[in-house]
Amino acid sequence: MACLTLGDAWRNARSLIDRQDARLLLELAGQCRHADLIASPERVLLPAQAAHFKALLERRQAGEPLAYLLASAYFYGREFIVSPAVLIPRPETEVLVDLAHAALAGQSGAQVLDLGTGSGIVAILLAQLCPSASITAVDVSPAALDVARANVERFAVKLRL
Numbered sequence: 001m002a003c004l005t006l007g008d009a010w011r012n013a014r015s016l017i018d019r020q021d022a023r024l025l026l027e028l029a030g031q032c033r034h035a036d037l038i039a040s041p042e043r044v045l046l047p048a049q050a051a052h053f054k055a056l057l058e059r060r061q062a063g064e065p066l067a068y069l070l071a072s073a074y075f076y077g078r079e080f081i082v083s084p085a086v087l088i089p090r091p092e093t094e095v096l097v098d099l100a101h102a103a104l105a106g107q108s109g110a111q112v113l114d115l116g117t118g119s120g121i122v123a124i125l126l127a128q129l130c131p132s133a134s135i136t137a138v139d140v141s142p143a144a145l146d147v148a149r150a151n152v153e154r155f156a157v158k159l160r161l
Contacts, residue, residue, distance in 0.1 A: 004050045006030055007041025013053075017060050025060060028070060029053035075121055081150045085143035086118035097125045104130045114138065120148030120161070127157035135159040 013022035067073040075089040114123040117137035
């Protein structure tokens, strides 16, 4: 079996999926940075890395969202953990966070309930933006609550799940 280099893997993937998606998936599977792709395209992927990249590439070609493949999504300038158990945050949700933040501004001891919290993004941001608020995040899905819990731990915010 021929050795697959970073450069060859990236070049081949770019003909199948979006260039940026190919780069991010290769960085994940190849455990490298963008600079490595540029500076060391001749670096050979380990067989397990090549297999992982191939699997990610096939899933992306089949239409699986990039955020699920990367297990993360950026929202409000922060990187959150996501999984297929939760919705990927949409830019429009930032409006909700902004409106809630404005409504809570200057209030001491406000209570917030985030129903259907999913990944916990709204609750976490409000906990950061309104530290005096008491925030409870609820979801019927245990898998979603696991994702929310991981994000709460990642951002070290105080809220109740």
